[in-house]
Every structure is written in structure tokens, then in C-alpha cells.
Amino acid sequence: MMTQLPDVFPCVPDDLRRFLDRSADVPSPSLIFRRDVMIRNLEAAVALAGGADRLCPHVKTHKCAEIIRLKHAAGIRRFKCATLAEAAMVAEVGADEIVIAYALFGPEVDRFAELVVRYPGVRWSSLVDAVAGVAALGEIGRDVGCWLDVDPGMGRTGIVVGQGAAEVVRAVQATSSLTLRGLHVYDGHRREEALDARTAAVASELAPVLAFRAELGIEGLPIVAGGTPSFPAWVAQGRADVWYSPGIFVLHDARDRLRHPDLPFEPAAVLLSRVVSRPGAGRVTLDLGYKALAPDAPLESRGAPVGLRATSVLQSEEHWVLATDAAEACPPGTRVLVVPDHVCPTIALHPFAHVIDDDGAVVDRWTIDARDR
Incomplete structure (x- = not known):
């Protein structure tokens, strides 16, 4: 039996909701810093x-x-x-x-x-x-x-x-x-x-x-x-x-947010992805494989989709297949944000991050300067 992927926000934060509305020109998968x-x-x-x-x-x-x-x-x-x-x-x-x-x-x-x-x-x-x-x-x-x-x-x-x-x-x-x-x-x-x-x-x-x-x-x-x-x-x-x-x-992440709610920190790094396929009833495929979302966590908790209740089916290099009752409302091209379970190795997969403010506007692009050893 598949386990529900975690949900780190009781409701979608305003900045992320506004960013999703404005992110049509942002490529995916992309790293987003709040x-x-x-x-x-x-x-x-x-x-x-x-x-x-x-x-x-x-x-x-x-x-x-x-x-x-x-x-x-x-x-x-x-x-x-x-x-x-x-x-x-x-x-x-x-x-x-x-x-x-x-x-x-x-x-x-x-x-x-x-x-x-x-x-x-x-x-x-x-x-x-x-x-x-x-x-x-x-x-x-x-x-x-x-x-x-x-x-x-x-x-x-x-x-x-x-x-x-x-x-x-x-x-x-x-x-x-x-x-x-x-x-x-x-x-x-x-x-x-x-x-x-x-x-x-x-x-x-x-x-x-x-x-x-x-x-x-x-x-x-x-x-x-x-x-x-x-x-x-x-x-x-x-x-x-x-x-x-x-x-x-x-930056915080889904793992520590859920395991240790006493910590006074909020996830500040998310990944922008898109639905690229609906391979069957009740399923969507995101362009978020393990080259963009670190695979060190178990498949059932690898990331936390924001505002999308789903379970994890499989992940490959470029794709992540989810099962969700909301599949019919997620046609190809739908943008989905995901909080990584473990942010550290995920950051190292990306050369830069798009930076948004509290209004959800993209205000800068920051290089991940020390990706190399």
C-alpha cells in the first residue's frame, strides 16, 4: 500500500500561490528560494x-x-x-x-x-x-x-x-x-x-x-x-x-519541518515542476527526476508537493510519477511546487536558484557557487 506524501503546509503560502500564478515563463525543473x-x-x-x-x-x-x-x-x-x-x-x-x-x-x-x-x-x-x-x-x-x-x-x-x-x-x-x-x-x-x-x-x-x-x-x-x-x-x-x-x-526542508515541529523555521527552498504526462487514470508525471530532487529519502517521502495530495509511484532520472485523486485537474503543463525532503543534496543538483519575495515576484537569480568540491 502506497503512503501519502507529506504535506508541510496546512494551506499554500501566499508567496508560493502568487508565484505559481506568475511562473509561466520560469523553466522547470527549477530551484526556487524564498x-x-x-x-x-x-x-x-x-x-x-x-x-x-x-x-x-x-x-x-x-x-x-x-x-x-x-x-x-x-x-x-x-x-x-x-x-x-x-x-x-x-x-x-x-x-x-x-x-x-x-x-x-x-x-x-x-x-x-x-x-x-x-x-x-x-x-x-x-x-x-x-x-x-x-x-x-x-x-x-x-x-x-x-x-x-x-x-x-x-x-x-x-x-x-x-x-x-x-x-x-x-x-x-x-x-x-x-x-x-x-x-x-x-x-x-x-x-x-x-x-x-x-x-x-x-x-x-x-x-x-x-x-x-x-x-x-x-x-x-x-x-x-x-x-x-x-x-x-x-x-x-x-x-x-x-x-x-x-x-x-x-532553507529548512520537509524532513525537519515534519519531524521536529518545535524548530522555529519554515522551508525556504522549493522546486518548480510541471506535469509532463498523465500515464494512466489517477496518475501524473512530473519533470522532477532524481537529477533535480535528491533520491536519498525513501520514495514515499522524497518530497512534499505543495497543495497536492498524492502518493509516490516511481522516480527515474527525469520523471516522478505520482498517484493522485486530483489527476483530472492537472493536465500536462500544470505547474506543481515541491518541498524537498532533504534540501542539502537537492541544492547541489542545481546551478542557480530563482529568488522570490513575499509577494511571489521573481526578484533575482542566485548562483549555487560552491557546487564543486
């Missing part, structure tokens, strides 16, 4: 954090220089990046501090060194979770920072606090060109629906980190922590030495 919604999301993040200086947001979600400028306008001046292309983009726009949220090896160390030289006004740092990573950064021979990447149970990268982690810290401290900046704790596995449950889970993962930091005598160093789902849970810990590192929040 500029004023992004601004409100940023304002909500600053308010939740208790100030822009408490934020070190990840830019991997949007990879867009114009969104960095929106973050500047909100007072945000430090950033976390997944790739050196993102870091170069952020440095070009301007930043006080850039954290590379990735261990660097091989030619990436040389590329990082080039950025350090090219943008001397930025405070540069990278993650380390092994002595080998420390040695690689030490070869740069310039003053750069290191964050010990702590694994809080996600099991993807980082090192569990203990003797091995202490050895990495001591290796940083023994390298004259490197400075230990603090501890990095990313908990992307924190998906508890209830905020109370997320808050309790964060408290449990934080306790051994604090004990480890005290044992090494580095209590004065900050912790950069969390993602969007755990953001309010980290705030609830009430610690002045934690920088919050959400990423998805500025």
Missing part, C-alpha cells in the same frame, strides 16, 4: 542562540554566496564548511573565522594552505581526529587552528573521548604552527522527535566531553556543536562556551 523566509529563519536562529556571536552555521546546505551575505546582515561572521570550495566562497564574501568540518589529507592540505595565504584576514581552522591529521596540517608551516573532532555516538568521523583523543590533543599542542581551538561535536544522529528527548540525549553526550576537557586542563576552549535538529537541545544546556552549528535551518 528570500524573505530565509531572512526570518536567520532572525529566528539568532534569537534562539541568544545572539549572532553564538552561531557558527554550516554552509553545506546552500553553497551560495548571496546567502552568506544574508547571514552577514544578521550579524553572523563565523562559518563551518564541508569543502574547500565552500571555504573559498565564504572567504571571498568575508568572514572572521572559517572552520573546515573535514579532516584534510593529500592535495587538500595544499589547497587549504593556499586559502590561508590568500585570505590572511580569516582565522582558519580544521578538524582533526588522528595524529596523522595533525601531522598533515603541521606541514603547512603556518598558524592554523585545529578542532578535536569528537564522536558523540554517530560513528561517522571523530574520535571517542579518552586516551586516543588525548594523544591527538597533545600532538596539536606539540606542533608550533598549530593552535588548539576547541572541541567539535556533531550529532547528526540526533533525530528524536520530542525536544525533551533530544535535550536529554545532548546532555548525555555532553557530559563526557566536559569531563575530558577538564581532565586535559583546556576548560577555556569552546565547543562547536550540533546540527539543526539538536540546535534547541544544545541551547537548553545553558552553556556560554558552546557555539551552535546548524546548517539546514536557513
Whole structure:
């Protein structure tokens, strides 16, 4: 039995309704950014954090220089990046501090060194979770920072606090060109629906980190922590030495909107598609294959059509087949908006986004500058 695709809006927002009425000349599939919604999301993040200086947001979600400028306008001046292309983009726009949220090896160390030289006004740092990573950064021979990447149970990268982690810290401290900046704790596995449950889970993962930091005598160093789902849970810990590192929040998506309704953010990225075929009774085919809508989510929740109740039948490279009782009202050419389930990989599929305002008018086109690594 097919499952109903999610619906993230109780009714179609006015800006999207007006945009649909005006979008006859916009090609599909296209990425659409809701500029004023992004601004409100940023304002909500600053308010939740208790100030822009408490934020070190990840830019991997949007990879867009114009969104960095929106973050500047909100007072945000430090950033976390997944790739050196993102870091170069952020440095070009301007930043006080850039954290590379990735261990660097091989030619990436040389590329990082080039950025350090090219943008001397930025405070540069990278993650380390092994002595080998420390040695690689030490070869740069310039003053750069290191964050010990702590694994809080996600099991993807980082090192569990203990003797091995202490050895990495001591290796940083023994390298004259490197400075230990603090501890990095990313908990992307924190998906508890209830905020109370997320808050309790964060408290449990934080306790051994604090004990480890005290044992090494580095209590004065900050912790950069969390993602969007755990953001309010980290705030609830009430610690002045934690920088919050959400990423998805500025664009948000269907996944976090539905799983975590406590988050004060609204989806600001949608996809414009068109019905290109009606392959059978009760079915429509959109021009929204997995080259435009990321397929990492299960088929039954891959995206949330706006104002269209439907179930997902199949998706291929260029097409997405939906079953809907509204098929007769959706002749070929009908425009349909879809909120992606997971916005991060979807953004990377598009070279640019059409930007709309609260009136639904297209006011700009922004490049996805850092799509390449």
C-alpha cells in the first residue's frame, strides 16, 4: 500500500500561490528560494542562540554566496564548511573565522594552505581526529587552528573521548604552527522527535566531553556543536562556551519541518515542476527526476508537493510519477511546487536558484557557487 506524501503546509503560502500564478515563463525543473523566509529563519536562529556571536552555521546546505551575505546582515561572521570550495566562497564574501568540518589529507592540505595565504584576514581552522591529521596540517608551516573532532555516538568521523583523543590533543599542542581551538561535536544522529528527548540525549553526550576537557586542563576552549535538529537541545544546556552549528535551518526542508515541529523555521527552498504526462487514470508525471530532487529519502517521502495530495509511484532520472485523486485537474503543463525532503543534496543538483519575495515576484537569480568540491 502506497503512503501519502507529506504535506508541510496546512494551506499554500501566499508567496508560493502568487508565484505559481506568475511562473509561466520560469523553466522547470527549477530551484526556487524564498528570500524573505530565509531572512526570518536567520532572525529566528539568532534569537534562539541568544545572539549572532553564538552561531557558527554550516554552509553545506546552500553553497551560495548571496546567502552568506544574508547571514552577514544578521550579524553572523563565523562559518563551518564541508569543502574547500565552500571555504573559498565564504572567504571571498568575508568572514572572521572559517572552520573546515573535514579532516584534510593529500592535495587538500595544499589547497587549504593556499586559502590561508590568500585570505590572511580569516582565522582558519580544521578538524582533526588522528595524529596523522595533525601531522598533515603541521606541514603547512603556518598558524592554523585545529578542532578535536569528537564522536558523540554517530560513528561517522571523530574520535571517542579518552586516551586516543588525548594523544591527538597533545600532538596539536606539540606542533608550533598549530593552535588548539576547541572541541567539535556533531550529532547528526540526533533525530528524536520530542525536544525533551533530544535535550536529554545532548546532555548525555555532553557530559563526557566536559569531563575530558577538564581532565586535559583546556576548560577555556569552546565547543562547536550540533546540527539543526539538536540546535534547541544544545541551547537548553545553558552553556556560554558552546557555539551552535546548524546548517539546514536557513532553507529548512520537509524532513525537519515534519519531524521536529518545535524548530522555529519554515522551508525556504522549493522546486518548480510541471506535469509532463498523465500515464494512466489517477496518475501524473512530473519533470522532477532524481537529477533535480535528491533520491536519498525513501520514495514515499522524497518530497512534499505543495497543495497536492498524492502518493509516490516511481522516480527515474527525469520523471516522478505520482498517484493522485486530483489527476483530472492537472493536465500536462500544470505547474506543481515541491518541498524537498532533504534540501542539502537537492541544492547541489542545481546551478542557480530563482529568488522570490513575499509577494511571489521573481526578484533575482542566485548562483549555487560552491557546487564543486
